[in-house]
Amino acid sequence: MNRTTRSFILIQILLAISAVSAFSAVPPQAATMSAETVKDSSGVRSIPEGYALKDSVIYVPAPKADTLLAGKNIFSIMPAVEKGYAADVKVHQSSEIRASMNAHFAGNASRQISGYRIRIFFDNKQSSREDSQAVMDRFTGMYHDVPAYRSYVNPYFKVTVGDFRSKTEAMQLLRKIRHEFPAAFIVKEKGICYPAVDKENAVTADTLEILYRLPEPENEMTL
Incomplete structure (x- = not known):
């Protein structure tokens, strides 16, 4: 070769x-x-x-957050000079304010977001490994803009889709997919991914x- x-x-x-x-x-x-x-x-x-x-x-997948603001904060954006124009905002602040804000970020860096997802597969039979992968592939082939997650928690294989802050948002997707996945149901989970900023252009x-x-x-x- x-x-x-x-x-x-x-x-x-x-x-x-x-x-x-x-x-x-x-x-x-x-x-x-x-x-x-x-x-x-x-x-x-x-x-x-x-x-x-x-x-x-x-x-x-589209970025989950606005990359133009990544790594920035209000204290640096407001007085910034961009496109050759002089900044018209001056910020007078104590250094303790910035230190307090940074301490808050550091203390909550590992904090997870609680929200809702939709479970479209949940089984523990011998063929569950292959069946769960097949269900996930079928879903992602139909709904490219909705994230899907496959997991195993002994003895069950699970396939869960979506990232929603509210149950109302999850219900909208559930009604949309119920015909193809009649056994689907809403679950509340901790540690959902940050939802896409522009849901109309998620991918x-x-x-x-x-x-x-x-x-x-x-x-x-x-x-």
């Missing part, structure tokens, strides 16, 4: 892990076209024999090329 082949196989493994759901089989004619050389801005790149490329879509879609192995040709029987 040459270096180029090993690199493409490694890329295949990494992208397969990142993909949200399994991809359907590509028609033989599409595989044949993809197996040819692929041209890009840097020239021509070759595809290893027995492999082909196909386009796919991935969904990337962004992007395209990528997946390198995959072509099926082995069937041996023709001769009479």
